[in-house]
Amino acid sequence: xxxxxxxxxxxxxxxxxxxxxxxxxxxxxxxxxxxxxxxxxxxxxxxxxxxxxxxxxxxxxxxxxxxxxxxxxxxxxxxxxxxxxxxxxxxxxxxxxxxxxxxxxxxxxxxxxxxxxxxxxxxxxxxxxxxxxxxxxxxxxxxxxxxxxxxxxxxxxxxxxxxxxxxxxxxxxxxxxxxxxxxxxxxxxxxxxxxxxxxxxxxxxxxxxxxxxxxxxxxxxxxxxxxxxxxxxxxxxxxxxxxxxxxxxxxxxxxxxxxxxxxxxxxxxxxxxxxxxxxxxxxxxxxxxxxxxxxxxxxxxxxxxxxxxxxxxxxxxxxxxxxxxxxxxxxxxxxxxxxxxxxxxxxxxxxxxxxxxxxxxxxxxxxxxxxxxxxxxxxxxxxxxxxxxxxxxxxxxxxxxxxxxxxxxxxxxxxxxxxxxxxxxxxxxxxxxxxxxxxxxxxxxxxxxxxxxxxxxxxxxxxxxxxxxxxxxxxxxxxxxxxxxxxxxxxxxxxxxxxxxxxxxx
Amino acid sequence: xxxxxxxxxxxxxxxxxxxxxxxxxxxxxxxxxxxxxxxxxxxxxxxxxxxxxxxxxxxxxxxxxxxxxxxxxxxxxxxxxxxxxxxxxxxxxxxxxxxxxxxxxxxxxxxxxxxxxxxxxxxxxxxxxxxxxxxxxxxxxxxxxxxxxxxxxxxxxxxxxxxxxxxxxxxxxxxxxxxxxxxxxxxxxxxxxxxxxxxxxxxxxxxxxxxxxxxxxxxxxxxxxxxxxxxxxxxxxxxxxxxxxxxxxxxxxxxxxxxxxxxxxxxxxxxxxxxxxxxxxxxxxxxxxxxx
Numbered sequence: 001x002x003x004x005x006x007x008x009x010x011x012x013x014x015x016x017x018x019x020x021x022x023x024x025x026x027x028x029x030x031x032x033x034x035x036x037x038x039x040x041x042x043x044x045x046x047x048x049x050x051x052x053x054x055x056x057x058x059x060x061x062x063x064x065x066x067x068x069x070x071x072x073x074x075x076x077x078x079x080x081x082x083x084x085x086x087x088x089x090x091x092x093x094x095x096x097x098x099x100x101x102x103x104x105x106x107x108x109x110x111x112x113x114x115x116x117x118x119x120x121x122x123x124x125x126x127x128x129x130x131x132x133x134x135x136x137x138x139x140x141x142x143x144x145x146x147x148x149x150x151x152x153x154x155x156x157x158x159x160x161x162x163x164x165x166x167x168x169x170x171x172x173x174x175x176x177x178x179x180x181x182x183x184x185x186x187x188x189x190x191x192x193x194x195x196x197x198x199x200x201x202x203x204x205x206x207x208x209x210x211x212x213x214x215x216x217x218x219x220x221x222x223x224x225x226x227x228x229x230x231x232x233x234x235x236x237x238x239x240x241x242x243x244x245x246x247x248x249x250x251x252x253x254x255x256x257x258x259x260x261x262x263x264x265x266x267x268x269x270x271x272x273x274x275x276x277x278x279x280x281x282x283x284x285x286x287x288x289x290x291x292x293x294x295x296x297x298x299x300x301x302x303x304x305x306x307x308x309x310x311x312x313x314x315x316x317x318x319x320x321x322x323x324x325x326x327x328x329x330x331x332x333x334x335x336x337x338x339x340x341x342x343x344x345x346x347x348x349x350x351x352x353x354x355x356x357x358x359x360x361x362x363x364x365x366x367x368x369x370x371x372x373x374x375x376x377x378x379x380x381x382x383x384x385x386x387x388x389x390x391x392x393x394x395x396x397x398x399x400x401x402x403x404x405x406x407x408x409x410x411x412x413x414x415x416x417x418x419x420x421x422x423x424x425x426x427x428x429x430x431x432x433x434x435x436x437x438x439x440x441x442x443x444x445x446x447x448x449x450x451x452x453x454x455x456x457x458x459x460x461x462x463x464x465x466x467x468x469x470x471x472x473x474x475x476x477x478x479x480x481x482x483x484x485x486x487x488x489x490x491x492x493x494x495x496x497x498x499x500x501x502x503x504x505x506x
Numbered sequence: 507x508x509x510x511x512x513x514x515x516x517x518x519x520x521x522x523x524x525x526x527x528x529x530x531x532x533x534x535x536x537x538x539x540x541x542x543x544x545x546x547x548x549x550x551x552x553x554x555x556x557x558x559x560x561x562x563x564x565x566x567x568x569x570x571x572x573x574x575x576x577x578x579x580x581x582x583x584x585x586x587x588x589x590x591x592x593x594x595x596x597x598x599x600x601x602x603x604x605x606x607x608x609x610x611x612x613x614x615x616x617x618x619x620x621x622x623x624x625x626x627x628x629x630x631x632x633x634x635x636x637x638x639x640x641x642x643x644x645x646x647x648x649x650x651x652x653x654x655x656x657x658x659x660x661x662x663x664x665x666x667x668x669x670x671x672x673x674x675x676x677x678x679x680x681x682x683x684x685x686x687x688x689x690x691x692x693x694x695x696x697x698x699x700x701x702x703x704x705x706x707x708x709x710x711x712x713x714x715x716x717x718x719x720x721x722x723x724x725x726x727x728x729x730x731x732x733x734x735x736x737x738x739x740x741x742x743x744x745x746x747x748x749x750x751x752x753x754x755x756x757x758x759x760x761x762x763x764x765x766x767x768x769x770x771x772x773x774x775x776x777x778x779x780x781x782x783x784x785x786x787x788x789x790x791x792x793x794x795x796x797x798x
Contacts, residue, residue: 046629047584048570048581048629049568049569051564051565052569063566066635074624074631075631076626076627076630077725078627240634241635279639280639282640283636331561405561406561406565464581
């Protein structure tokens with residue numbers, strides 16, 4: 001633990017902010033729900049075990065993916081609800097009681113002397129452990145009629161505050177063709193490695209960092225392909241699902257309702273993949289995805305406060321990458337996802353999220369720049385600081401599984417996010433603090449993330465009625481340069497979490 | 507002094523104790539099938555191995571077909587006619603969809619096709635997402651449940667002559683065949699599965715079974731190509747009341763019947779267009795033979 005004078009504290013505002021933000025994010029992730037789409041309601045409807053559709057629930061295997069692509073239909077001419085027992089209602093709940101221990105380094109805290117604040121700060125590692133809950137998901141999904149499918153997922157955080165995580169209707173197999181399917185509503189983008197079906201639950205390991213990476217200080221929250229989005233999706237696939245394509249048009253709102261952001265700005269997302277038979281190795285799949293969109297950087301203000309739904313001055317961003325799903329026999333598989341991301345320089349300087357949303361359709365921003373401490377808003381006459389660059393980066397996700405049996409799966413994941421161009425590039429004025437809160441040229445590795453996750457899930461039983469998994473997981477995350485430094489230079493942050501829980505649904 | 511009652515009680519008790527192991531011997535276990543784990547299948551260039559299918563069978567199939575392949579998986583009790591049919595009992599080695607004559611074992615390709623195609627109007631989905639090797643392995647696994655595969659050879663697939671051109675005369679001839687071999691008794695005069703015998707049908711295990719409804723729009727269980735339909739009534743669906751008509755219908759007549767059946771189906775077809783022009787009436791069950 002170290003202490004500093006008041007004058008030196010002024011130079012560490014940024015790192016304090018970043019540490020606090022990291023803690024808030026970690027808290028939200030830990031206490032937030034982990035929506036996932038494992039539906040024993042489908043197993044009950046069709047009499048198939050969880051393992052038929054899930055490599056290990058909720059992660060889909062190829063058969064489950066085809067079932068989903070067909071609009072939650074087996075295509076056996078008995079998919080319509082008219083064939084079900086009238087008492088059947090396709091509802092599943094999922095919740096996870098857990099014990100976890102979270103340890104975060106380089107957090108700035110106050111110091112005291114004789115019971116009184118010293119006015120000084122200290123940096124230390126904070127660890128906390130205890131029993132906890134995940135959020136609660138109520139999945140209801142299936143068919144309204146043959147080739148008319150739906151999904152409604154009210155989801156709560158661990159305090160019971162609900163929002164609609166997923167809501168859509170889908171027209172399946174239009175004109176009798178599997179190549180014509182239209183989805184409308186709030187849904188997960190067509191990611192082959194689905195974050196909503198992720199096998200891990202910790203705060204940092206329970207998401208794919210590659211799907212959510214935002215450079216430090218960047219104001220573009222709209223390129224997170226892991227978040228459910230509002231829009232319309234075309235999807236087509238071959239009868240055996242070996243070939244898949246999709247195209248989505250979504251509001252640039254990161255899935256937030258009420259159009260507080262994303263009014264009049266849109267993003268397109270495209271995917272394509274091809275699977276091929278590799279004999280005893282199994283079925284392999286390779287594909288790509290690409291996202292191109294624009295989002296507002298200026299929100300009209302009233303009394304200095306940005307007004308929801310008034311976004312203009314759109315700027316562009318892109319995300320693109322490759323996906324590979326490789327099987328090495330019946331027990332081992334590896335999924336690889338890459339990403340190259342790029343944001344307009346305005347986003348890099350912190351513009352874009354002047355309307356801070358609370359995730360439930362509400363807004364939290366009460367002021368905007370140039371007021372110090374308020375979100376950057378590209379009001380008329382604003383200019384970019386000299387030397388501003390369009391931030392870009394590359395991300396890699398490698399996730400492997402050893403499937404001992406349908407009841408026991410071991411999981412290992414490595415992710416790396418590497419900045420290739422910083423917003424405050426080499427030409428940035430040294431010592432100048434930009435609207436993104438970053439001072440001077442930043443180090444080339446500033447904000448890079450490296451994370452490992454290992455774990456296993458054991459299902460003591462496997463039926464077509466319910467799911468239960470004993471879950472054990474460890475995640476370690478390292479980020480370059482974002483720790484509280486108290487003016488002593490850049491400091492890396494290491495965060496770790498150990499989690500044990502009962503993950504069940506019925 | 508031992509009474510007569512005591513003596514009888516002792517005898518009965520001893521009998522019961524001796525009978526218990528015998529009863530458990532009658533109950534098959536997985537160990538009974540292990541000697542046949544070396545079973546192979548041959549599908550095209552692929553050789554399937556039963557032992558390699560164990561994980562896939564457990565993952566995908568066991569919920570319906572059961573650990574012992576007897577069709578008594580946990581879901582079997584909930585699959586009841588008329589909505590669903592019971593899962594297949596692999597121990598009996600009796601299969602509906604075959605290219606081989608009635609009463610014979612199917613070819614490996616038949617089982618492979620069944621796994622790939624699935625069965626409409628049942629809980630058996632299309633497993634075409636599995637690799638061909640996995641499906642070939644599963645065919646071998648299915649075979650390992652019955653000793654028939656060790657002692658019998660599959661039948662020789664029937665010969666299907668080339669499909670002739672559809673004509674109005676052939677459709678009319680097919681209608682005559684439909685009347686002559688009394689397809690209508692089960693399938694109904696309009697193919698609506700409402701013939702006079704329909705409600706009385708049971709499978710070989712005594713379970714109720716419904717005839718195929720041509721007008722529902724569903725695909726025939728054993729495939730929906732013209733060749734598949736030809737094969738169905740020339741090989742019969744073993745284990746069901748649908749017999750083989752190989753001895754009653756000549757191959758050329760069989761094609762006529764295929765064309766007529768197409769006119770009963772909901773799906774659009776060249777045959778339906780031709781039949782519309784013919785103003786074809788349903789068969790008359792009361793008409794004298796040859797006077798439809």
